[in-house]
Amino acid sequence: MGRSLLKTRSRQVLKCGEYYWKLSSLRSYSDGGSLKEVLAKKIPQEREKMLGIKCLHGDKKLGVIKVSNVMGGQRGLLLLMCDTSYVDPNKGIFYRGIPLKEVCAKLPRTQKGSKEGTPEGAFFLLTAGKMPNKKQAKAVTTEWQKRGKLPDYCFKLLDSMDKRVHPMAQFCAASAALNPESKFVEAYNKGAKKPKYWEYIYEDSMNLCAFLPTVASVIYCNIFKGGKGNRKLDSSKDWSDNFCNMMGYKDSSFVDLMRLYLILHADHESGNVSAHTTQLVGSALSDPYLSFSAGMCGLAGPLHGLANQEVLVWLDKLVAAIGCEPSDEQILKFINDTLKSGRVVPGYGHAVLRQTDPRFSLQNAFAMKNCKDDPGVKLVTRLWKLIPKVLKELGKVANPYPNVDAHSGVLLQHYGMNEMKYYTVLFGVSRALGVLPQLIWARALGAPIERPKSFTTDFLCKFLSKSKKGTKGKSGKKSSKCGKGRKGKKGKKSRKNRKGKKSKKC
Numbered sequence: 001m002g003r004s005l006l007k008t009r010s011r012q013v014l015k016c017g018e019y020y021w022k023l024s025s026l027r028s029y030s031d032g033g034s035l036k037e038v039l040a041k042k043i044p045q046e047r048e049k050m051l052g053i054k055c056l057h058g059d060k061k062l063g064v065i066k067v068s069n070v071m072g073g074q075r076g077l078l079l080l081m082c083d084t085s086y087v088d089p090n091k092g093i094f095y096r097g098i099p100l101k102e103v104c105a106k107l108p109r110t111q112k113g114s115k116e117g118t119p120e121g122a123f124f125l126l127t128a129g130k131m132p133n134k135k136q137a138k139a140v141t142t143e144w145q146k147r148g149k150l151p152d153y154c155f156k157l158l159d160s161m162d163k164r165v166h167p168m169a170q171f172c173a174a175s176a177a178l179n180p181e182s183k184f185v186e187a188y189n190k191g192a193k194k195p196k197y198w199e200y201i202y203e204d205s206m207n208l209c210a211f212l213p214t215v216a217s218v219i220y221c222n223i224f225k226g227g228k229g230n231r232k233l234d235s236s237k238d239w240s241d242n243f244c245n246m247m248g249y250k251d252s253s254f255v256d257l258m259r260l261y262l263i264l265h266a267d268h269e270s271g272n273v274s275a276h277t278t279q280l281v282g283s284a285l286s287d288p289y290l291s292f293s294a295g296m297c298g299l300a301g302p303l304h305g306l307a308n309q310e311v312l313v314w315l316d317k318l319v320a321a322i323g324c325e326p327s328d329e330q331i332l333k334f335i336n337d338t339l340k341s342g343r344v345v346p347g348y349g350h351a352v353l354r355q356t357d358p359r360f361s362l363q364n365a366f367a368m369k370n371c372k373d374d375p376g377v378k379l380v381t382r383l384w385k386l387i388p389k390v391l392k393e394l395g396k397v398a399n400p401y402p403n404v405d406a407h408s409g410v411l412l413q414h415y416g417m418n419e420m421k422y423y424t425v426l427f428g429v430s431r432a433l434g435v436l437p438q439l440i441w442a443r444a445l446g447a448p449i450e451r452p453k454s455f456t457t458d459f460l461c462k463f464l465s466k467s468k469k470g471t472k473g474k475s476g477k478k479s480s481k482c483g484k485g486r487k488g489k490k491g492k493k494s495r496k497n498r499k500g501k502k503s504k505k506c
Helices: 003-017 019-026 035-057 067-071 100-106 119-128 134-147 152-160 167-177 183-189 194-224 239-247 252-264 273-282 288-299 307-322 328-340 358-370 375-394 405-414 420-444 457-484 488-499
Strands: 085-088 092-095
Touching: 035 119, 035 134, 035 194, 035 420, 092 100, 092 119, 092 358, 100 252, 100 358, 119 134, 119 239, 119 252, 119 420, 134 194, 134 239, 152 167, 152 194, 167 194, 167 288, 167 420, 183 194, 194 239, 194 288, 194 420, 239 252, 252 358, 252 405, 252 420, 273 288, 273 420, 288 420, 307 328, 307 375, 307 405, 307 420, 328 375, 358 375, 358 405, 375 405, 405 420
Parallel strands: none
Antiparallel strands: 085 092
């Protein structure tokens, strides 16, 4: 389609600048069909929408880039598009436009006796952009059961690793080592056409999700259980239940906690380290196994995926210092002592949110139903009431409320999972549910390789120097013009100033 024809067609659909809402009202997807069938219907319409936006609005500016933005980790810059989720400062995380609390309430309960929706249903929602019905969510579970047999070479790799190798290092290595299973690599090498890339990325993403519970459970059992544990998937169990079962956890309440945990940690826009790294590596057309592995290397960093461990360490110090049931005064003193020592209170604050993280609230609601008398749960709930008051009084904290990490650790410990080194692996298994749908859509919409321009500090200094001189010149011009229309001596004085002597004062 020629550019002029595309513009004409785009204007027909996108006129009056209301392109998004117009297209949203035109879209009509069947309530039935498998995940892949729903995607196959949706992708052509989304491609047309994106082409129209780029053609008609490609020259529009989204904002201004300041030096402080570049030097501050690009925080807050509108640089990435992500439809799977977004974070509202006051309302929290939305999955495909639905508040997370509502997502958890509406996801189908496919397992008998379960009070929580399934991560499989969340994967359907994040990928297809619509809430699945019970049949569709169950179909993803069945599909992952069929695809979940882990290759023998991956078992051998994990079994050969020294127990001193960190669980996340093993998780990253195993994810990358599954690269020979890639359908995308096979198709690309055979000359697959670009519009078809998404189909092979989809296949790899489905297979990788199916493999992850086995990979993660083998790591857990090898490091913490002396290699003992079940390595076979049970066709009667869903994704979370199989994961827990292979790690040796049978409690149905813990399985429900795992379902909730995996849903809550699945997605968080695309600017965080693990999501953006996955997309960055994927933009080079690396397969999902390599891309996901790269993202998990980022998740392993202490500034990203280790936060709930830091919370538990801080709580242990609090209990050691003032006991299991301290008074409010003792807790407040401990908090203030932490802050005076130059440290932060872990688990509080968020880069975007300005209210209590809904993920914290959802975990607390689970705790109140299942383990409200647990000492750790009681302490975390009390801290929720006390810490924000202290942080507000400082006047320097943008968000004094708890985030998801403030609660997850004590819940895991309540059910006996005390191996803090392993918690980031749980996070990684969950994060696959968000970053892989983003990867599928990146290839479906033909996203290009990411290649921002970098510059040297010398360039920056020269740029700033020129900018400063330009500002001075402008102010001089302005003062000259101010005196130009005046009569008499003042007018003459201003003309003298333009010629030289007193121009600095102008």
